[in-house]
Amino acid sequence: MKTTPENHQNFFYFFYKCSFILFCLLFLILWTEISFAATIKIGEINPLSGKLAKQGMEIHQGVEVAIAEANEAGGVGGKQLKLISRDDQSQPDVAISRAEELCGWEKVRALTGGYVDSLVGPIAAVAKKYRIPYVASASLQKELVQYENPYFFRVSRLQGFTEPLCGILTERFKTQRLAILHSATPGSTELARDLESCLKANGLEVKLIEKFRPGTPDFTPLIAKLAGMKIDVIVSGGFTPDHILMIRQLKENRVSPKAYIGPFGIAYENFMQTMGEDADYLYSTCAWNPGITEPGSDATSKCFVKKFRQMFKQQPNTTNMHGYTSAKALITAMQAVVNKGQTLTGDNIRLALTQLDLPMPMEHLVFDQNGDPLHYRHVVVQVQKGRLVVVYPPDRASGQPVFPMPSWEQRN
Amino acid sequence: MWTTALVSGISLGSFYILIALGFALIFGVTRNFNLAHGELVVFAGYVSYWLWKVLAWPFVLTFPAAILATLFICLGLQRLFARLYEPQELNSIVLSFGMAILIQNTMLFWFSGDYRLIRIPTLSQGLRVPGFYLSYGQLTLLFLSLTVIAILYILMYRTYLGKALRATIQDKEAAAQAGINVAVMGTLAFCLGAILIGLAGPLYGCTHYLYPSTGHQVTLLAVTITIFAGVGRLGGIILAGWILGLAESFAVILCGASWREMVAAVLLLTLLAFKPRGILGKGEQ
Numbered sequence: 182m183k184t185t186p187e188n189h190q191n192f193f194y195f196f197y198k199c200s201f202i203l204f205c206l207l208f209l210i211l212w213t214e215i216s217f218a219a220t221i222k223i224g225e226i227n228p229l230s231g232k233l234a235k236q237g238m239e240i241h242q243g244v245e246v247a248i249a250e251a252n253e254a255g256g257v258g259g260k261q262l263k264l265i266s267r268d269d270q271s272q273p274d275v276a277i278s279r280a281e282e283l284c285g286w287e288k289v290r291a292l293t294g295g296y297v298d299s300l301v302g303p304i305a306a307v308a309k310k311y312r313i314p315y316v317a318s319a320s321l322q323k324e325l326v327q328y329e330n331p332y333f334f335r336v337s338r339l340q341g342f343t344e345p346l347c348g349i350l351t352e353r354f355k356t357q358r359l360a361i362l363h364s365a366t367p368g369s370t371e372l373a374r375d376l377e378s379c380l381k382a383n384g385l386e387v388k389l390i391e392k393f394r395p396g397t398p399d400f401t402p403l404i405a406k407l408a409g410m411k412i413d414v415i416v417s418g419g420f421t422p423d424h425i426l427m428i429r430q431l432k433e434n435r436v437s438p439k440a441y442i443g444p445f446g447i448a449y450e451n452f453m454q455t456m457g458e459d460a461d462y463l464y465s466t467c468a469w470n471p472g473i474t475e476p477g478s479d480a481t482s483k484c485f486v487k488k489f490r491q492m493f494k495q496q497p498n499t500t501n502m503h504g505y506t507s508a509k510a511l512i513t514a515m516q517a518v519v520n521k522g523q524t525l526t527g528d529n530i531r532l533a534l535t536q537l538d539l540p541m542p543m544e545h546l547v548f549d550q551n552g553d554p555l556h557y558r559h560v561v562v563q564v565q566k567g568r569l570v571v572v573y574p575p576d577r578a579s580g581q582p583v584f585p586m587p588s589w590e591q592r593n
Numbered sequence: 594m595w596t597t598a599l600v601s602g603i604s605l606g607s608f609y610i611l612i613a614l615g616f617a618l619i620f621g622v623t624r625n626f627n628l629a630h631g632e633l634v635v636f637a638g639y640v641s642y643w644l645w646k647v648l649a650w651p652f653v654l655t656f657p658a659a660i661l662a663t664l665f666i667c668l669g670l671q672r673l674f675a676r677l678y679e680p681q682e683l684n685s686i687v688l689s690f691g692m693a694i695l696i697q698n699t700m701l702f703w704f705s706g707d708y709r710l711i712r713i714p715t716l717s718q719g720l721r722v723p724g725f726y727l728s729y730g731q732l733t734l735l736f737l738s739l740t741v742i743a744i745l746y747i748l749m750y751r752t753y754l755g756k757a758l759r760a761t762i763q764d765k766e767a768a769a770q771a772g773i774n775v776a777v778m779g780t781l782a783f784c785l786g787a788i789l790i791g792l793a794g795p796l797y798g799c800t801h802y803l804y805p806s807t808g809h810q811v812t813l814l815a816v817t818i819t820i821f822a823g824v825g826r827l828g829g830i831i832l833a834g835w836i837l838g839l840a841e842s843f844a845v846i847l848c849g850a851s852w853r854e855m856v857a858a859v860l861l862l863t864l865l866a867f868k869p870r871g872i873l874g875k876g877e878q
Contacts, residue, residue, distance in 0.1 A: 230698065232806045235706030271806075365851065392851040396810060398801065401601035402845035405725075409594035425708055425802045432717050433728040434597065451707050 220263040221256070221525065223248070223511065224289035226279050226304055227318075227504075228296055231271030232396070236296045236500055240318045241266060243497070243504025244293055246489050251512045258519035262512065265289060269300055276300045280307035289313065290515070290525050293507045296500075298322035298367045305333040312527040314514075314534055318507040319500065321368035326551035332527065334534050334552040336506045336544070339371055341557040342444050342466055346416065347379035349464075349561045349573040354440060354584060358413040360389040362403070369418035372444065376416065388412060395420060400430045413439045413585075421446035428459055432589050439585030440464055448562050448569055449498050461566065462586035466559035469502040469543035473560060473571055482542035502543045510546055513539050597725040598842040604731045606838025607738035608796065609818055613830050614745060615789035616815035621762035621824060622782035624681050625674045628689040630790070631811030632696040637663045637794020638803045639700055642709050652713055652795070660791030666696075667787035671780060693808065700805040709803040716799065734800055741792060742831055745785075749827055758782065821861055823871015833872055836860070 225244050228237035248264045256262055265287055269276035276295075283289045284307060292308050292315040295301040301320040308315035309330045317335040321342075326333065350359065359380070363373035370392065377387050388410055391403065404427075407415065415438050417427060424443045431441070446452060447465035467473055474482040485505060489497040497505075514533035515525060523529045539546040545556045561573035563582050570580035616630045640662045641655035650658075670692065677684040719728035749755035760768040761778040769775045797803070797811070818837060822829030837857055844856035864872060 230701065230806075232804075234701060234806065235708075238706060362850070391849055394851075394854055396807065397850070397853070398810070398814075399601060399605045399841070401605075402598045402842040403850050405594045405597035405601070406846055408597075422708055422802055422804060422807075425710065429710075429717075429800075429802075433719070433726075433730055435719075435721070435726045455708055455710050457712060 220261050221258075221515065222263050222265055222287060222289040223508070224280075224283035224287060224292045224313075225264055225266045225294040225508075226269050226276060226283065226292065226300075227266070227294040228271040228300060229266075229268035233271040233296055233300075236319070237268075237271070237294075239498065239500035240294055240296055240504035240507075242489070242493055243318070243501040243506075244508040246485065246492060246501075247505050247508035247512060249492065250488060257512065257515045257525075266294075269304075271300070273299050273303045277303045277307060280304045284308065284311035284313050290527070291315070291511050291530055293511050294318050294504065295320065298325060301325065301335070305330055308332050314511070314527055314531045316507040316511050316534065318503045322371060324367070326553050330552070332531055334510070334548050336503060336510065336546065336554050336557065337468070338553045338557050339368065339375060341468065341554075341559050342372055343375045343379060345466060345559050345561050345573055346376055346442065346444060347383065349582075350380060350414070350416075351383040351385055353573065353582060354414055355385070356413045356439065357386055357388075358411055359385065359387050359416070360391070360407055360410070360412040360414070361387055361416045361418070362391045362393060363418035364395045364420060364423060365392050366395060369445070372418050373416075393419070393423070396422060397426070400427045401434060404430055404434050404436050407438070408434070408436045414442070415440070416442045416444070418444060419446070421449070421452055424452070424463075425456065428456060428463070432459060435589050437586070437588035437590075441586070442561075444559075447564070449500075450496060451498075453564055453567055453569075458567075458592070460564045461592075462583055463564050464572075464582070465562055465564075465569075467499055467562045467569065467571075468557065468559050469499050470562075470569060471496060473562070473569065474542045475540070475544060476577070478540060478542040481540070485542060499543075506541050506543050506546065509541065510534065510537060510539060513537060594846060598846045599839070600725060600727060600731065602839035602842035603835060604735050604838070605842065606835035607735050607742070608793075608800070609814060609838055610831055610834035611738045611741055611789060611793045611796070612811055613815040613818035613822075613834060614742070614827065615786035615793070616812075617819045617822065617824075617827065617830050618758075618782050618789070619786040620819060621827075622758060623671075623674065623779045624765075625671075625685040626682050626689065627670070627786075628686055628812055629670070629693040629696055629808075630689075630815050631808030631813070632693045632700070633663055633666060633787075633790045633808075634794050634797055634811045635803060635805065635808040636666070636696055636700060637791045638711075638798035639704050639709070639794075641795035642711050642798050642803055643704075645711055646709075652711065652799070655795055656792060659794050660788050663791040663794070664784060664787040667783045667790070668780070671783040675779075693812070697805050697808060704803070704805065706805065709798065711795065711798040711803075713799060730800060734796060737792065737796065741789065745789075745827070746831075748785075754781070817857070817861060821864060821872060823868075823873055826871055826873045829871050829873035836872070 227241045248262050252261050267279035269279050295304055295317040296319045298320050301317045302325055305315055309332050314332045320335045321339045361373045363369040424446055442464040444466045447463050448467040453460045471486050514530050517533040518525055518529045547555045549555050560571045560577050562569040563572050571578050572582035619627055637659040640659045644650040644655045644658055645652050716730035757773045761775050765775050818833045821833035840856050840860055841853050844852045
């Protein structure tokens with residue numbers, strides 16, 4: 182190429198342009214690093230899309246409230262908390278890749294969130310690999326705390342459901358015609374198994390145990406089978422959509438058991454609104470609700486409700502509270518590490534979590550040596566005229582159970 | 594118990610037929626594998642729900658609106674499918690999979706992740722027949738499904754248009770050489786498919802529940818029945834729907850609820866092993 186003054190000018194112009202772009206990029210990277218250095222990153226993985234999107238979003242809202250509260254109070258050690266949320270799309274393989282991204286690339290200090298064991302389990306395994314503490318928001322399967330994973334903690338456990346259910350069935354209902362239906366998920370299957378053992382130990386016989394796939398399109402043949410066996414009490418470990426269809430088809434077929442108990446997915450405002458009067462007299466269990474709180478925690482419960490309503494313009498539910506409790510546990514543990522003058526490493530946060538003693542509206546949070554919450558316990562509630570009434574245990578009851586529940590013909 | 598299982602099996606099977614017919618018709622005529630079929634059924638249900646709940650329309654009037662909405666989307670989808678290159682089946686799977694995700698997330702955004710029900714009190718009442726109770730909801734489902742099947746049967750087997758559609762399903766090129774406008778047949782198949790989807794959606798919301806991600810189950814069902822019936826065999830779909838509905842019902846009674854899907858899968862695999870061209874297939878041609 183012939184060297185001309187124009188070419189020289191072009192070369193220098195090009196060089197200056199590249200240098201300017203490079204400088205801008207470097208500045209942007211440095212600025213981002215500096216601004217992130219002033220924050221503490223907390224990772225959160227939830228099913229924000231797919232079949233568990235609703236529950237995942239509710240957990241996420243609860244986590245957001247805890248983070249906002251902490252930041253308003255000055256953060257942890259003067260640093261603001263930065264929540265990095267990821268969507269696992271309700272799929273375990275996606276949950277693994279999101280956990281890898283948060284632990285390996287984003288270098289978060291701790292993880293929270295998670296709904297159902299099939300998604301929580303893989304995240305817990307990744308957290309262990311990176312030695313990062315993970316406080317799961319909703320997990321029940323016993324096996325998950327038996328993997329000797331010192332970095333795994335959770336705010337719920339199966340016994341919290343089994344004990345009150347077994348209690349009301351043996352002490353109040355005392356029926357000999359009982360059926361346990363359960364969804365083909367680890368938590369629901371374990372609940373059915375544990376409940377059967379407990380009932381057997383208390384002299385009650387379970388006439389039928391049936392497993393069904395979540396999202397079964399038709400329960401009519403199963404309902405016919407239950408009616409044929411003259412089943413009085415149905416305990417169904419399905420989730421909200423399964424209850425919707427089951428109740429709908431029980432009504433359509435005019436099959437009226439004396440009690441229908443759905444431990445998961447009934448004690449929700451949304452379920453009661455969707456089902457209308459058909460939700461009346463159904464039993465469920467509840468860990469927390471704006472009107473049902475751990476004794477002595479009314480003030481903190483009201484604070485949470487107020488903050489939640491301010492942020493999301495709606496009433497919180499028990500799933501929101503699970504998200505809030507798990508994030509709050511993590512933040513409190515981090516604060517304890519900072520107060521001791523230690524650095525926020527995975528091991529220090531883990532140690533602080535093992536020593537946690539945190540009164541919360543849902544439970545008095547203390548973890549056992551496996552990471553399970555020691556005092557997580559539900560109450561049995563019944564829907565009465567569109568409201569949740571606590572009917573068991575007696576020391577927390579706010580009303581009497583309607584047993585047997587009126588038949589469909591009597592209701593019309 | 595057995596009568597209830599029988600009625601439930603036929604009722605469920607009829608609904609399966611209604612869901613699968615639209616998918617089978619579109620696939621048969623255009624060779625487009627529409628994986629967004631289930632999402633469209635759920636979308637039609639949401640349209641009906643919205644009109645019934647928010648605008649307080651009578652439930653019956655929501656059917657034409659749901660049909661119009663799905664017709665609009667289906668014709669748009671057909672335009673997109675028409676731009677695809679060969680292999681048409683494979684490319685249509687990729688395209689419709691993307692569409693399914695798009696529709697699913699749009700529904701999640703518009704209608705939220707709450708479960709929605711279309712609750713018509715009259716439909717939950719019914720008749721007490723000796724041995725079982727038959728609700729008006731089940732009767733409506735059965736009646737509407739059978740009416741649609743009858744109309745479609747007359748259209749396909751008793752009219753010139755139906756003959757042209759069947760010819761296109763059997764051999765697109767031969768049909769074109771015989772003077773049939775296969776492009777028009779394609780549009781017609783999408784329109785008929787949209788009508789069937791628009792009918793199934795509100796019924797789905799009325800007998801089950803609406804949730805943005807339930808569509809893939811509906812698609813899976815439609816694909817299973819289409820394979821069961823044999824591609825392009827609409828008569829086979831009716832038989833396949835009822836067999837599947839009855840098999841699932843009796844499996845629950847005889848073996849337990851956990852065997853339901855297993856029985857359906859075994860039935861499908863057995864059929865594919867002995868009659869790979871579907872239940873009404875006549876072997877290699």
